[in-house]
Amino acid sequence: MKSGFRQSMAWLHTWTGILVSWLLYFIFVTGTLGYFDSEIDAWMAPELPQNTASVSASLNTANTHLNTYGRDAKEWRIYLPLVRSEPHLWLRYQQKNADGKLKNISKTLNGENGEELTHRKTGGGQALYRMHYRLHYLPKQFAYYLVGVFTVFMLLGLVTGIVVHKKIFKEFFTFRRNKGASSWLDGHNLMSVVSLPFHLMITYSGLIMFMFTYVPFVMNASYGFGEENKQHFFDDYYQRGAPNSPSGIAANQLPLNTLYQKAEAVLENHNDSRRAIAIRVFHPHDLNSLAVFSLEQQSPSDDGAKLILHATTGELYSYIPVYQGTRHVHSIFLELHEGMFATLPVRWLYFFAGLTGCVMIASGMVLWTTKRRKKALANPDGLPFSFKLTEGLNIGTVVGLPAAIAVYFLANRLIAVDFAHRAEWEMHSFFITWCCFIGYGCWYSARKLAAVAWYRLWLSAGFLFALVPIVNALTTHRGLINSIKHNDVVFAAFDFINLVAAISCFAIALLVKKHRLSPIAHKLQHTRQKEAAV
Amino acid sequence: MDHVFSSIRANKDVIFRVFIAVALGYSITMSLSILLSLLLPLNQVDAIAASSMLSFAIFTGFVMFVFSAKSTKRVFLHSLIVLVLSAAFNFLFVTV
Structure with a gap:
């Protein structure tokens, strides 16, 4: 091996770097655009008007629509046009088809009059953003693994890169203009160090995003192998599914608008300044029906809020302000990665940090060839x-x-x-x-x-x-x-x-x-x- | 000639280290993370999630160790010992 710790790390940095740079650049470019996915969605569907409906108008529209078409549904989901990721009222529920089987329905509605909104078929910003972890044309699982391997390389590139630069601050303030390889090296360092915390965060949290895919054996050791055991673990960890079971006794349910106001009152009582942005109604029109409100995110550490009301009486069933335990730590990583909490200025900061990542990778690629051009030409x-x-x-x-x-x-x-x-x-x-x-x-x-x-x-x-x-x-x-x-x-x-x-x-x-x-x-x-x- | 031989030896060394880093590295990472998930004083799901999150740091550290150490043989032996020991402990914890 190369003599010396730093030399061997420099070698590792160069070679792991160039091998994975093309796909990493692809991941960084498409991922960076993902911070404006909803805006790209909007541009790519120019037929859709801007939403003008208020929350209460949207809730009334949702209430009428779901009580007309969603009587047989096991669950309603109502996404309100309140945050940038949901520009229009969006409903999901199940409806019986001709054979009497329940079929999933997903509808985007005009909140004012309940008309269904349609637009040209397009992948939109979502398709661009999805490519940064799912790639394209490749089988899904294979793509996940491939991106995972490249992300590990990225992490190695970052850590070895830090080790290589013993005078990280001095080099950060060095820029040699018009000096060929040295200039590219200085530019590469500048782009890496200026947003190093972002790069480390985005890479590590990217791995954590898919950790049960990349390192499933930790979970397998306690829960056993196989799809069924995996689902069992996910049920335990993510606490999926309805909080209670239906009673089978039909009951009248409060209108969504009333429930929403009651939820707002509970939030005010708890001094919670967040707005409810989505509602899930489990077993609608059953005596045990529950309305679960999820809240908007204002910081990376406030994910997982759940406010549950009895949908028939409006009484409080439970209120959890954030995730508990390890799930809370886990969610902070994911939140930092996705930036759902980010306001417009912070979103732009994310975008520019992502761009420095793209330039860091691109300058590393150019540096590799610049250093070797003379010898190659000779x-x-x-x-x-x-x-x-x-x-x-x-x-x-x-x-x-x-x-x-x-x-x-x-x-x-x-x-x-x-x-x-x-x-x-x-x-x-x-x-x-x-x-x-x-x-x-x-x-x-x-x-x-x-x-x-x-x-x-x-x-x-x-x-x-x-x-x-x-x-x-x-x-x-x-x-x-x-x-x-x-x-x-x-x-x-x-x-x-x-x-x-x-x-x-x-x-x-x-x-x-x-x-x-x-x-x-x-x-x-x-x-x-x-x-x-x- | 010497130069050619030493470069072949260097290539072999690199390939062997890549093998240790990838194959042994992943096994050791898994084995140590499982051990951690069994030992952490948290409830089961939390311990599993916490160790899974830490596993990537273990792997990164291990790869750096493999490529920085002087002797490839010693790296291989040490890694093997860690793997066997942690796997044995895991086996004990899971079955007993």
């Missing part, structure tokens, strides 16, 4: 295959993924609204774009023209992002100018951010031109002039 047998592949994948992924996201947005507007498989094709267009960029990167890298590929691909990514607001304005009535006129913050911000992304891509392209292309062109011109003179 190789008498031409560029080694491994170098060409790495450089091609680096170019295709670092630029290709943002471009693929722009194409994903464009596909949402350009694929015909009534095309049957449009949601799938939005996704296909994403991956086709990524593949094209990788192909272009590898092709140019093999011809020793990596700098040209970087320049041209950043330019194309910029054009694709610039197209998004233009195509949006041409295909919908919710273009940037209209959105600003109607105070439609989400739509205006979405278009605006795409323009910012476009400008950033162009700026990077210009930087590549200045630092990588011009010197080459200059040198070429110089040699040509010399040759002409001779």
Whole structure:
């Protein structure tokens, strides 16, 4: 092994890093966008109006709808349009179909008049966000394991990275401009250290998110193997299912609005300032029916609130303000990861921390090739295959993924609204774009023209992002100018951010031109002039 | 020639360490986490969740240990002893 602890850690950092960087970059980019999943959802379903219904109007609508269609249901779920993740009234219940079997129903309603809201088929922000732990095209379990392995590598990369930098603070304040590999190293350090707590938190909590998938044997040791025992453990740990059983005696239930007011009174009594945002009614219209209210999250440590009322009388059944025991610690990790509690400024902080993660990984990738370019170019047998592949994948992924996201947005507007498989094709267009960029990167890298590929691909990514607001304005009535006129913050911000992304891509392209292309062109011109003179 | 041999030896060493880190590492992590879940003075579900959460830290520490130690053979032996001992304790706790 390499001599010395720090040297061996540096070796481990370099090699674990480059092996997993492409997929980690993918996970970071899609995960970072996930902090604005609901906003992307809204933009990708432009037919949906902004919600105008009040809480009590929504509750009345839900009450009428569920009492009409949900009489046979075992359970009702009502999600109120109060928080950013639920922009519209959403109901879930069961209904008897023609064979008399209960079938799950999920409906998004206009809170004012109870009309069902429909929109074009789209994956929306959820599909983008889901890819960061579930990937795409791969079997679900396999994808979970794969992401888990890569996350462990990320954790190793972080910890070994910390060990490698003995003068972490001095190096943090060092930036050597225009020094090739040294500049990339300094940039890589800057991006890593500036949000190191975020990186450690997001990686470790990501593993914890799927811990019963990645390390199931701890649970198996006490509960035994097999699906049944696993479900048994989950029932115990997550306390799933109804808190009581139905009595079989029919009884009239209080209207949802009344129950909601009673819940608010209980919260006020307990000095709990959180609002109830969702209701689950177990065994509706039964003597034992219960209404379980879940509360909004205001901090990472207040998840798991449960306020339960008897739905027939409105009396208090139980009130638990937060999770108890280890579950509380567990939930803090998950909350920190998902950021459901985050207000808009904190959400932006999350977003930028995620971006520094993307840049950290991308700069690490570039650093790997920059350090090895001289030796690779000096190789008498031409560029080694491994170098060409790495450089091609680096170019295709670092630029290709943002471009693929722009194409994903464009596909949402350009694929015909009534095309049957449009949601799938939005996704296909994403991956086709990524593949094209990788192909272009590898092709140019093999011809020793990596700098040209970087320049041209950043330019194309910029054009694709610039197209998004233009195509949006041409295909919908919710273009940037209209959105600003109607105070439609989400739509205006979405278009605006795409323009910012476009400008950033162009700026990077210009930087590549200045630092990588011009010197080459200059040198070429110089040699040509010399040759002409001779 | 010496150079070639030493690089082959170095590669073999790396492969062996990767094997220790991944295969033995996961087994040891599991074995120690199970032991922890049986020993922690919490109720059962809480102990299981707590040890599962800690397992990733155990694994990370172990991998760093494997790649930083001087002698690969000694790493292998030490790891094997820890695995066998913790597994034996687990077996005792679960069956007895």
